[in-house]
Amino acid sequence: MHLFKDWILLQVDLGSFTTKRAVYGFALKMAFRAVLLSFILNLIVLPISHALGLVPMALGDAIRLSVVMSWLVVGVVSGVLGILTGHMIRQLSLSKAEFELLSRTDMLSGLLNRRAFSELLDDTAGPASLAILDLDRFKSINDGHGHCAGDTVIQAVSGILRDVFGDRHVTARLGGEEFGVIIHGGTPESRLAMVEEVRRAIAGRILTLDGAVISTTISAGIAEIRSGRRKEAIYSSADRALYLAKAGGRNRVVHEDDGVALFESPLKEAANGS
DSSP states (O other), rough: OHHHHHHHHHHOOOGGGGGGHHHHHHHHHHHHHHHHHHHHHHHHHHHHHHTTTTOOSSHHHHHHEEEEEEIIIIIIHHHHHHHHHHHHHHHHHHHHHHHHHHHOOOOOOSSBBBHHHHHHHHHHOOSSSEEEEETHHHHHHHHOHHHHEEEEEHHHHHHHHHHHTTTTTEEEEEEEEEEEEESSSSSSSHHHHHHHHHHHHHHOEEETTTEEEEEOEEEEEEEETTTTTTTTHHHHHHHHHHHHHHHTTSOOOOHHHHHHHHHHHHHHHHHHHH
């Protein structure tokens, strides 16, 4: 009974209405169901009507006429309505997809936003690396050249991230001047090298806006994504490595393993001095 109800209602998946072919397929199915239901209804009603003397022709002729009329009238009308309905569903489907894309995209940079990035990070099992990147002294750009200049720098940096990481890896603007990247595949060394490539490209990029020459650098912290490792711990480790990159003079990339050594060296020096 449940399957018959679903068949009658012609339940659809909005995600499947991405092409005009899907619209015409929906209209054809809708017309076929309407004709078939009309024929079944006629098979039930016509014998009763004929027995009561309400049909002024032979029962066989009445059934044949009902089949022809079902295809000519019911089929055509339901087909046209199916096409119109299908186009409406397709527009709704495209609008839904566009809304979902916009809800996951940072409008200034064109990269993913923090919410989308966090969801993808939760689904990443590794081997991969998480890199958190932060523009150095970005506030001085906004204060010295205005927020329009700051927006231009954000867009330029976003373009470099797209060029280096492409579609295989996940890039996002996490907010303000902070970016996040999930780097898939390869070795930890090759993933680190990609972040270094970004750092060099940004350091070498010179922007001119209203006669003012603007340059910036970026600091980054990297942590490894491994199976069984909590995402909170990964993010915290990458964030700590970023802090060390900033504290170490900026314009540098610090891996979490290097961060451990940087933390331990002052303790060793203190122990040796005592």
